[in-house]
Amino acid sequence: xxxxxxxxxxNFIIGTGAAGLTIGILASCSNNSEDSSEADQAANAExxxxxxxxxxxxxxxxxxxxxxxxxxxxGTLTGLAQLVADExxxxxxxxxxxxxxxxxxxxxDRVWRDFSTxxxxxxxxxxxxxxEGGAVARAMLIQAAANQWEVPVGECSVEKGVxxxxxxxxTLRYGEVAEAASALTPPTGVQVKDPSEWKIIGQPVKxxxxxxxxxxxxxxxxxxxxxxxxxxxxxxxxxxxGTLASFDAAAVMSMPGVxxxxxxxxxxxxxxAERWWQAKTALDALPVExxxxxxxxxxxxxxxxxxxxxxxADDASVANMSGEVDAAFANAARTVExxxxxxxxxxxxxxxxxxxxxxxxxxxEVWCPTQNGEAALGAASEAAGLPIEQCDVxxxxxxxxxxxxxxxxxxxxxxxIAKEMPGTPIKLLWSREEDMQHGFYHPTTRxxxxxxxxxxxxxxxxxxxxxxxSILAGxxxxxxxxxxxxxxxxxxxxxxxxxxxxxQTLKYTFPxxxxxxxxxxxxxxxxxxxxxxxxxxxxxxECFMDELAxxxxxxxxxxxxxxxGDAQELAAVLRAxxxxxxxxxxxxxxxxxxxxxxFGAYTAACAEVxxxxxxxxxxxxxxxxxxxxxxxxxxxxxxxxxxSFVYGLSxxxxxxxxxxxxxxxxKNFDTYNSMRLRDMPEVETIVMPSGGFWGGVGEPxxxxxxxxxxxxxxxxxxxxxxxxxxxxxxxxxx
Amino acid sequence: xxxxxxxxxxVSVDAEENTPLLWVLREHLGLTGAKYGCGIAQCGTCTIHIxxxxxxxxxxxxxxxxxxxxxxxxxxxxxxxxxxxxxxxVELDIPQCGYCQPGMIMAVAGLLNNTPDPTDEDIDAQxxxxxxxxxxxxxxxxxxxxxxxxx
Numbered sequence: 028x029x030x031x032x033x034x035x036x037x038n039f040i041i042g043t044g045a046a047g048l049t050i051g052i053l054a055s056c057s058n059n060s061e062d063s064s065e066a067d068q069a070a071n072a073e074x075x076x077x078x079x080x081x082x083x084x085x086x087x088x089x090x091x092x093x094x095x096x097x098x099x100x101x102g103t104l105t106g107l108a109q110l111v112a113d114e115x116x117x118x119x120x121x122x123x124x125x126x127x128x129x130x131x132x133x134x135x136d137r138v139w140r141d142f143s144t145x146x147x148x149x150x151x152x153x154x155x156x157x158x159e160g161g162a163v164a165r166a167m168l169i170q171a172a173a174n175q176w177e178v179p180v181g182e183c184s185v186e187k188g189v190x191x192x193x194x195x196x197x198t199l200r201y202g203e204v205a206e207a208a209s210a211l212t213p214p215t216g217v218q219v220k221d222p223s224e225w226k227i228i229g230q231p232v233k234x235x236x237x238x239x240x241x242x243x244x245x246x247x248x249x250x251x252x253x254x255x256x257x258x259x260x261x262x263x264x265x266x267x268x269g270t271l272a273s274f275d276a277a278a279v280m281s282m283p284g285v286x287x288x289x290x291x292x293x294x295x296x297x298x299x300a301e302r303w304w305q306a307k308t309a310l311d312a313l314p315v316e317x318x319x320x321x322x323x324x325x326x327x328x329x330x331x332x333x334x335x336x337x338x339x340a341d342d343a344s345v346a347n348m349s350g351e352v353d354a355a356f357a358n359a360a361r362t363v364e365x366x367x368x369x370x371x372x373x374x375x376x377x378x379x380x381x382x383x384x385x386x387x388x389x390x391x392e393v394w395c396p397t398q399n400g401e402a403a404l405g406a407a408s409e410a411a412g413l414p415i416e417q418c419d420v421x422x423x424x425x426x427x428x429x430x431x432x433x434x435x436x437x438x439x440x441x442x443x444i445a446k447e448m449p450g451t452p453i454k455l456l457w458s459r460e461e462d463m464q465h466g467f468y469h470p471t472t473r474x475x476x477x478x479x480x481x482x483x484x485x486x487x488x489x490x491x492x493x494x495x496x497s498i499l500a501g502x503x504x505x506x507x508x509x510x511x512x513x514x515x516x517x518x519x520x521x522x523x524x525x526x527x528x529x530x531q532t533l534k535y536t537f538p539x540x541x542x543x544x545x546x547x548x549x550x551x552x553x554x555x556x557x558x559x560x561x562x563x564x565x566x567x568x569e570c571f572m573d574e575l576a577x578x579x580x581x582x583x584x585x586x587x588x589x590x591x592g593d594a595q596e597l598a599a600v601l602r603a604x605x606x607x608x609x610x611x612x613x614x615x616x617x618x619x620x621x622x623x624x625x626f627g628a629y630t631a632a633c634a635e636v637x638x639x640x641x642x643x644x645x646x647x648x649x650x651x652x653x654x655x656x657x658x659x660x661x662x663x664x665x666x667x668x669x670x671s672f673v674y675g676l677s678x679x680x681x682x683x684x685x686x687x688x689x690x691x692x693x694k695n696f697d698t699y700n701s702m703r704l705r706d707m708p709e710v711e712t713i714v715m716p717s718g719g720f721w722g723g724v725g726e727p728x729x730x731x732x733x734x735x736x737x738x739x740x741x742x743x744x745x746x747x748x749x750x751x752x753x754x755x756x757x758x759x760x761x
Numbered sequence: 762x763x764x765x766x767x768x769x770x771x772v773s774v775d776a777e778e779n780t781p782l783l784w785v786l787r788e789h790l791g792l793t794g795a796k797y798g799c800g801i802a803q804c805g806t807c808t809i810h811i812x813x814x815x816x817x818x819x820x821x822x823x824x825x826x827x828x829x830x831x832x833x834x835x836x837x838x839x840x841x842x843x844x845x846x847x848x849x850x851v852e853l854d855i856p857q858c859g860y861c862q863p864g865m866i867m868a869v870a871g872l873l874n875n876t877p878d879p880t881d882e883d884i885d886a887q888x889x890x891x892x893x894x895x896x897x898x899x900x901x902x903x904x905x906x907x908x909x910x911x912x
Binding site for chain 1: 777780781784788791801842847859866886
């Protein structure tokens, strides 16, 4: 293989509505850096004029919509394409999509804006500019047709990609005018449609990326093959803060396929071999010594004690306080107190972390699944020691993300390994054991909740003290606000505190309240984990509301509604879920409710469970309602809402990461279980977009999963479960 | 050098005997439909068929095969994606990220080989694959739909 390799720079076509158009992503290699790749040549043979950054249209009318955000299963690829296609008025059956690269984005003054895909912002964060992109392209195409006919634009209309000149009846297809349109200056001030005019937005169209996912043809990062490629397996210091002391490469160099043993920074060692299984086998046999660092004696048990103490400590940041809290408690007819706890959790994406890189002295290219293409590019550039303009990242569909793939640690690693073997494509694939032990974990937190009730059972004040790790302190300390992590209060915040978290505010109106956070940061990397802090905050608030309602002798539905006066959307989803579930029915099932607002969306669930005499839980059905403002694709909203109960209830039932002597104890799915079909309830979703705002979809429903089930368990047993996961706990008192 | 029958073709592979079948399929034969998810037969993403029976290939050493077995991967389940399970999966738009789906589909196809009209209890007992995105609710519907379809 020559020293310089050019791997296909053509963007991967990642999904199509026109059957059979999806092409493989296997990069073609050329030994001559001046040659165009095969894919580039193919592109040149079939002109696909760029009308604007968002829209390319080929002579055969195939519309290629360019998608900046990452598809990881959440359907954003299809939803974003719907937004553009609706404004474009093209034929949906001719739509296909592709990713521009982060490098192109930088080179073009970030015309596609933000690549980062998290916080349930894929749709709502780009809805304005992608629709405008579609509308501008439409205007340019019509202008091109009008120019060709020499008629006023106002006499032209368009439907499904066919432009008609009204007076003459002449028609032109988009594919016939795309090239002329691409030469026009984009107009300004183009208006997007009123929701009443939508034809594709709001429709339950099929996903664009399904066909290859049912035949095995879909290539993920872990599946990449390139000519001359070698495979790397990695082992990282098992203890928190540990570093690599030594390794004996000679002991494994003669093992089958082994080509090189590479130190990666001071924390990891990788074996590079012809095949990954050979690399993994040699890595398992590699003698390695580690040096302990800060965190080597970290254990979950000791940290739990620290968190318990923090529940009453003086050092806490108050994010939300109003009313006369102390007076309410002093005058209370009755007070209620409860402490809850949520453990560390790992994302455990089905596709383990991986990336492929080729490094040469003047170029570095990376192929990887990432939720943040631009961050991956930055990481690649830094690790490569090359200017960012000489690097690029080619995104692949993700085999799960959930927040984990917003981090670029595996990109840095593969580039550092590839740098040791210039010109050779290196694919790094983590084992599941590495994935479990080196996550960016959902923090463990606990909360002490206190409520004051008057003689009529009305709530007069509520206090929640959260103790635990701050994700922002660990990942982006510059985002703290005077030492406070506002994001720790997801769903509990006052309006107006911080515009970055205005979509995470408390929707109840309480007479008096105080919510504060005592930050305690263990030597564990925290991460954004699908739903993030809303997940435990909903448990704290909504299980406690259930306890308050019971203590007040009131119906948990009516009790909640009494404090939702200013949030009719929240009341509406709660009522809808309760009603459809048959709240109050005496049918042998016990029910539990939860309603929560996060990521700009209103969600509620009613869980129906039974707990037998032996304490065996059966979750029969969940009815879930969501109001995300607008539902771009209702059947994909349904998929996300239903899927939220897999992720949320897997966590509630099974998931806990524990540390002993700095080391993760749960190293695979045998001890870090995930829900199977036998555990999965039927989920009935109610998608009820009320319009007028854009809320998230992928994450908000996670928050209501656990509280609804925990409250239903109480209904069934009279016993409160306040500690997750549920596994191994007796659901009935002995 | 071992001879295997994979998707109706006889192939020879040069792999250590203790190499898991999964990695022979993926790295020697380029059949990457079966995925690596855990390596300890827990998650089911690596599910393939041996003589029509679902097997977790990540812990199945290639040396344990005689060469007579008919090995079927997702790539060989049907020529054109028309297996009843694939039809049902497309009709209900089941895959999300899709990484677990080749294994899920093979597990379900194996279930239907053994139990053409499975009850929910049969499904619970025989399809134990993990899906982290959360397609499980649609997977159950998909199984009930697939059993009504013809190849």
